[in-house]
Amino acid sequence: MTKKFLAIIFIFFVLITYIIPYTLLSHVHAWYGSFLFWAIIALVIIGFNYFVTRNWGK
């Protein structure tokens, strides 16, 4: 997977972190709205970093 592709995915994550809660989820007043979305984004970021750094030191 190229660095460029990883950078695009990362920028995509950053953008949806800002955009989705203020658009699609702005009227979802429940735990499965922005609360769940941001929690999932955090988990995805953990997975992303795990993947990107998998070969460090090998």
Add this chain to the structure above:
Amino acid sequence: MNTQWVWLGVIIYIILSLLVALISRRGSLTDMEGYFLGGRKMNGFMSAMSYSATTYSAFMMVGLAGLTYQGGVGALGFEIVYFIGVSLVALFGPKFWLIGKKNGYVTPSEMIGDRYESKGVAMIIALSNCLFLIPYSAVQLAGVGYLLQGMTNNAIPFTVGVVLATALALLFSVIAGIRSVVWTDALQAIVMIITSTIVVLIVIHGLGGFGHFFTTLKEKHPESLAVPGNGYFSFTTFLSLTLPWFFFSMSNPQVSQRLYMPGSLRGLRNMLMGFLVFGFIYTLVSVLWGFSAFAYFPHLATADLATPKLLSSSLVPTALGIIVMIGILAAAVSTIDAILLTLSSLFSRDVYNNVKSDVSDRKQLQVGKVVLPIIAILAFIFAELQLNLISVLSVASSAGLIVVVPAIFGTFFWKRGTAAGVITSVVIGAIVVLTVEFSGMKPPLQLGSGVWGLIVSALVFIIVSFFTRAPSSSKTQEFMRIRVTDAKD
């Protein structure tokens, strides 16, 4: 809360931490690398815990909880943006680590100065870091004073709390330099995460369990579960608050200096991953803590009262309340001691060493050790004075530190960047941030000082660099060509 019990908790915490600090005394402490970087031999787990304890201050269980109380779920988004920003370590971490090891850098500003072949660059970055981080430490110290005072109904006066926090931070830094900081940080991180998780689970259980808890929020305060919600987290406010924190892992020297410390690239990876897991749990716990306060006491006069009020409520058993309070105290002290140590290394390495030429490594260390208590006393005096000026500088700290970010990107990714570009971008960027913060003016487009600081410093860096002479191509190439695969553990 019973003062004697609070004192007992504080004394146990002091004894345990000091024991750990004393045990950490080994390895060379007689040179800059040994004292400030642990000889570049830190293991992944200790580095991860220490990185976590240094990053997460008393802000989490007090400030972030208060922010959740005030603005709802947007506080979670705010912290998650910071969390995503830590991914910058995946991009910059190996570069810092490799070039730091190769060229023997002790501070990030030393590295940036060398890259742009300018002592002035190293000095100006070190001084701007001090300008924003000393007041930030002072506010952390004051936070401990308020916490102990509030929890004991003034039985432990403000000054006693501040003196205690200053003395502990100083002790943890001087006993064995970064080694004692890292070891006590690791202990404190474990205390922070365990106590806060337990107390939140108990409180939510007391409020009827997760299902009932969120149903209460949904029915009584639906706006707290969405953004902009009650209007506190408008999009521009959210952007202004989050942008400086997105770059925190690069802009704050007390954490970026950590990138030099792991003994191997594998250790660096473990530090990053360990921190992300810690941060995920601690963030959710702190936000749920704020939501709990909101569900239980929806009409407090100010959001700052959310944590003390909840800790002294019937939902939290006294013993646990004291342990959590110790966790918050530990969070503050573990942030302050790391900042003290980093700032003293910045002063001795990048200011003293550059003003006086040919200073030996031993002499630099001596100067660092002398400066350490001076910075602590300075922070203590600022905390005691409770000046408005200090609180403004503290609020401005994350925004003020962001102005170095364009120079850091240029260090590794832009050949054309110049020393003049860095110096002007840092100075003008800092002036923009300070002007916005001190004047109380409403910046254009309602974006905060950090956003404008970043935009202005990036533009100035680019424009000035185009009109000035770039450093030698050999130095530039050395930084541009670093690859993760170059690492030999």
